[in-house]
Structures are given as structure tokens and as C-alpha cells.
Amino acid sequence: MRNSEEYFLEKYSRQIIINKVGIEGQKKIYNSSICIVGCGGLGTSAAQYLSMSGIGKLVLIDHDSIILSNLNRQTLFTEKDIGASKCKVLSEKIKNINESITINYHQKKINESNVDLYLGNCQIILDCTDNFESRLIINKFCHHKKKILVSAALQNFDIQAFIFSSWSNKKNPCYKCIFPSLTTDENLSCDEMGIIATVAGLGGIIQANLALNYILQLNSNFKELILLDSINLEVKKIKIEKNKHCKICS
Template sequence: MTSTGVRVVIPTVLRQHTNNRDELDLSAKTVKDALQALTKSYPNLGRYLYSENGRLRNFINVYLNEEDIRSMNGEETRLKEGDTLMIVPSIAGGSVSQKGGVSFSSGEFARYSRHIIMPEVGLEGQRKLKASSVLIVGAGGLGTPSATYLAAAGVGRLGIVDFDTIERSNLHRQILYSEQDIGKSKAEVARERLLQVNPNVRIELHKVRLDSSNALKILKEYDVILDGTDNFPTRYLVNDACVLLGKPNVYASIFRFEGQASVFYAKQGPCYRCLYSEPPPPGLVPSCAEGGVLGVLPGIMGSIQAAEAIDLILGRGRPLIGRLLLFNALDMKFEELKLRKNPD
């Protein structure tokens, strides 16, 4: 059996033993060969991984691609070209002790493995996602795709604000619902489908019309607010509540073939009123119900919202604070405009 090239991913907590390297490329025939080559290069890591009798410690799990090697042939599991080994510090029974009571099951490690192997996310980032909360205002065209991706990504707690029921005209763009759901509560059906996507996520429902009497009470319980509203009064209400509470407001809007997205965060940049100081008179700007919307457009813009929420939670990248992203699906064109904070 010849040696093959494999990648070994080092979690953040162990990088102190590998000169802060987050991954290494090795040639090995089996998992055992790979780990021996790794610990030969980094002896301190070997003392952490192995007990005095040469066995892997019971708080260490090793995954080959997405599978726990304990469910395969253990350290004798053979490797093939391009395999990825991931070392996951854990306790006996397959869960990892985390800060703040956040823990992962072995199934969650497999679920989030494509996140964890990314240096920009890693185990620490996945922990942040699980410990975070996002409130989605509106379980419609924008809210359903964003909620789906946030649940799949492992955001620990999702809140959904929606008092509406599902109509047939929703189905071409609101992807959590089906023909059999017509007449049912959007919030209830959304929770059912999201738990099918990821049963590890906690879903909280707020089946009320958001107004000045309840907005602050509902929004204050979440880290990030995602605006999936379809009317100006609620949009301004969400903006104003976020400003008062110091919460980031991940915004998107859609009409026909065009979409907008930004992050309004008064602590760091402009808010929605800095862009539009007041709403247009009723009836002046047509709604999607009046002017239509391309079914795929809210999926694109909702996915952008989900990505921005994840960036904010991870503290990575350059969120759309102070920037307005414009998208035209007809011309397949993105543009970006600078936004400035209104000092008033």
C-alpha cells in the first residue's frame, strides 16, 4: 500500500502546539501513519493527543472527511488521495466541552465539517454561530431563504416574526412552503421545515404584528436582526428599534428584477433613515403584489442577508455597513454605493 497525500486540519485550541499552523499536508497510508507523522514533527502535540500507553486520549476525536474514525477502522482506517483528517478535541461520548455551555455532538461535527475546516470559521467560529441568535422579521420571500441558510449554518437560536398565513401566490418565491400548506400559519410551517433542515436549532415564534408596543421587547432578545419586511411602516419600525437597542439590522428589499441590501448599524455607520429619511406617501411606490417580483430574486437577496448575518456573528470580513448593494437580475449586474451617516 503506497502513501497518499492527505490534509490534516488543526483546531484553534491545538495550534499552540503546531506553531499556529491551521493545516498540514502529509503523506500517509493510514490514519495512524498520519498522526504519527504529525506528532513526530510536533512532539508537544503528541503528548496532548496520546496517553502514556500510546492510545488516543478519550477527549480526542478524529474525523476522516465527515466520518468519525471510531465508526470505521479506527486508526487503521486507510487513506486515499485528497482525504481530509480533522482533529476534534472532545470528551468521552462524542461531545466537546465549550465555553459558555456550548457543546457539539459528533453528529454536529459531521454536519458542520465544511465550516470547521475553513480557517475563517473553525471550531471557534462554529461555537459563535451556535451561541448566537438572529431574529427574522417576516417569513416571506426574503425570510424563508435566509432562515434556511442560517439554520443550516448552525445559528443556535432563530426567532421568526410573522402573523400571516400561506397563500398560493407565495409559492413561487417562498421556498419553505408547499401547495399542501396553503391557509396554514407561515411561522408554524417555517418552524417545522427549519427543524427538518437542522434539529439542533432552537426556533422561537412571534405570531404577532410587529408594532411600537412590542418591537423593543421582541428585538432586544436577539443579537442580529434580519429585515425581511414587505412594507414601509414595519421597515422603519425595525430600523428605529435597532437604533435604540444598538442592534445590527441586516436589510434587503426586492421589486420586479431589482434588489437592495445593506447592514444598518448605528454604532458603526448609517441607519435606514440616513438612506431614506422618511417613507414615501402611501400608494406612490407599488408593492410586489402590485408590480410583481421575479421568483428567484428574493432567494438571491435573502442569501446575501444570511451571509451578512454570519459575517457579523463571526466578526469576519467586511460587512455592508456604510454600503448599499444593488442587484439587477435582468442584466445580472451588481453595483455598490457608499452610504454616509446623517449627523442629525
């Protein structure tokens, strides 16, 4: 029953009835593969919504285990999960949401030498990490291997998000174009920053939403930084030009 056409049509009927989705769009969602790097506040929320939307394949990567202070924002984790691997627990919870999904997980930290092995089989990469070193490695990989990169960052009540396709058009920027002075030696991490519960969830949902828009060939703007102020519920979009001196994409 679960693999039948009838089951598929009923489960996703509320999406399929939308003109901009339809059966064709739902099949595109099912045929998509997405890698989520970082199974924290952004990653758990994005994984939950992408699996509910009917994504066919997810790869989850995180080297960390669940700790008590994660539970204010990392949806799907509970007190019973403390001490367990984030990506393993998340993959089990995702299977309960969508049994038809193909899901792989790797309890690893991404570095220059393993990035291709773990991210190479997916067409869209969600950067849900909390440190600049990983973000720069993922950005470089996505540019050279022609992957769509959906990036987000959180701080207190604010969310930044961007969908990158720096390889598909010479005017599209990459992550490094926005932050040219960052290097992989930079030991800057955001994991000690304050984050209110709902902002992490919203950030992950925005990333999932940008990925679905891309899959459905709806509005994908590869030149705008999205800034959401969750206190005043204001969204600002800032146009970003490609940096002509960028060491990655120029």
C-alpha cells in the same frame, strides 16, 4: 448522538475546514441568535440557509397565512400549507433541517409597543418585511437597542441590501438616513410588486450571508448599499453617508 461534539464536527465539517471559520467560528455561529421579521420570500430563504449554517437560535415573526400566490418564491412552503400560519409552518420546516436549533415564532405584526418584546432577545435582526411602516419601526428599535440590522428589498429583477450598525460608529448611517422622507403613516407596501422567484431567494441568501459575515467578523461594511441587478448579474455598491439631520440616529 445529535448533541455530541462528534455530530457537531461532522455536520459542519465543510465549514469548519475553512480557515476563516474553524471550530471557533462554528461555535460563534451556534451561539448567535437571529430574529427574522417577515416569513415571505426573503425570510423563508434566509431562515433556511441560517438554520443549515448551524445558527443556534432563530425567532420568526409574521402575522400572515400562506396563500397560493406566495408559492412562486417562498421556499419551503407547499400547496398543502395554504391557509396555515407562515411563521408556524416555517418553524416546523426549519426543525426538520436542524433539530438542534432553538426556534420561537410569533404570529404577530410588529408595532411600536410589541417590538421590544419580540425582537429584544436577539443580537441580529433580519428585516424581511414588505412595507415601510414595519421597516421604520424595526430601524428605530435596532438603533436604540444596539442591534445589528440586516435589511433587504426586492423589486422585479433587482435586490437592495444593507447591514446597519448605526449605533456603533457616528459615521454609520441607519435605514432612515437613506429614506429620510418616509414616515410610519406611509401606506406604501411592496407586497403588490412583481418579484421573480430566484430574486427572492437570492435576496434572502444575501441577508443570511451578511449576518454570517458579521458573526464571523469577516467583511462587514456598514456604509454601503448593495444593489444586485439579477438580469446582468451586476453588483453595485453605493457609499451612504450618515444624514446629519436624521431623526433617528443623529
